[in-house]
Amino acid sequence: MMMKSRNGAQPRPGTERDYQERIQRVLLHLQRHMDEALSLDGLARVACFSPFHFHRLFTAFVGETPGQHQRRLRIERAASRLRHSREPVTVIALEAGYETPSAFTRAFRQHFGRSPVGFRRMKKPGPPAAAPGAGPLPKEKVMEHRIEECPERRVVFVRRMGRYDKAAGEAWGAVCGFAFPRGLVGRKAEFIGVSYDDPDITAEEKLRYDACITVDREVNPEGDVGVQTLAGGPYAVFTLKGPYDGLKALYRAIFGQWLPSSGRSLRDVPCFEKYLNHPEQTPPQDLLTEVFIPIK
Numbered sequence: 001m002m003m004k005s006r007n008g009a010q011p012r013p014g015t016e017r018d019y020q021e022r023i024q025r026v027l028l029h030l031q032r033h034m035d036e037a038l039s040l041d042g043l044a045r046v047a048c049f050s051p052f053h054f055h056r057l058f059t060a061f062v063g064e065t066p067g068q069h070q071r072r073l074r075i076e077r078a079a080s081r082l083r084h085s086r087e088p089v090t091v092i093a094l095e096a097g098y099e100t101p102s103a104f105t106r107a108f109r110q111h112f113g114r115s116p117v118g119f120r121r122m123k124k125p126g127p128p129a130a131a132p133g134a135g136p137l138p139k140e141k142v143m144e145h146r147i148e149e150c151p152e153r154r155v156v157f158v159r160r161m162g163r164y165d166k167a168a169g170e171a172w173g174a175v176c177g178f179a180f181p182r183g184l185v186g187r188k189a190e191f192i193g194v195s196y197d198d199p200d201i202t203a204e205e206k207l208r209y210d211a212c213i214t215v216d217r218e219v220n221p222e223g224d225v226g227v228q229t230l231a232g233g234p235y236a237v238f239t240l241k242g243p244y245d246g247l248k249a250l251y252r253a254i255f256g257q258w259l260p261s262s263g264r265s266l267r268d269v270p271c272f273e274k275y276l277n278h279p280e281q282t283p284p285q286d287l288l289t290e291v292f293i294p295i296k
Helices: 016-032 040-047 051-062 066-084 089-095 101-112 116-121 164-179 244-262
Strands: 146-150 153-161 191-195 208-214 225-230 233-241 272-275 288-294
Touching: 016 040, 016 051, 016 066, 016 225, 040 051, 051 066, 066 089, 066 101, 066 116, 066 244, 089 101, 089 116, 101 116, 153 164, 153 191, 164 208, 164 225, 164 244, 208 225, 233 244, 244 288
Parallel strands: none
Antiparallel strands: 146 233, 153 208, 153 225, 191 208, 191 272, 233 288, 272 288
């Protein structure tokens, strides 16, 4: 699929896939080093672009400057902590990179239209009605889980942005179109989706979804197909039986019901989903998805 920059410009023929790979490399670097002070020169070196051109290229492809991108990820992570933890606002402000609570409050209000305290006091969304055909999500079923110590996973992936139901389909089509013809999908391959952002916090067009396939050999990034390592460690694992559109209800139940009463706190790595059967070969009511919640 031909990629265009967010401002409508299109790279010259012969450079597009290379530019995609380099910009994606920077996005992963920013994601891993969200709390560090990163220079434009340093980011340009990650991308192997001239510092003179890097800022404009990144902004054209991503739709925001590197600084804006990093600040947005930090403020949205802070909003998630306000919603799902009891940490003091001062602590959350400092961890988001603000020297004073007042500076954090100004930035938060500018982004969300309300103060951090006002945001925390908002009623948290409860589980919506289950999607047609998905069946109810009774509380006792939602609470069933296991604790699993997971290894790191090396994956090839494709990222798409936008509504998760649409972005996921596009990402899976692209990564499978890359991995299967190259013989990268072994018998033990796992199919994993990483939904980085909370739709109740992040604007729809900026939601990030990675379609990932585990690999057991070295693979080089190519165009919009990247390579990354998913974090290991302890996870609480919940299982959804039924259509994928039941995932939103399950996530809301986990974060709204299970987490506050579990005595657990979240690690600063993303949740992910492991798909246990094939949607084109399995009736929707029999689909099985495991949701992995990173915990301390």
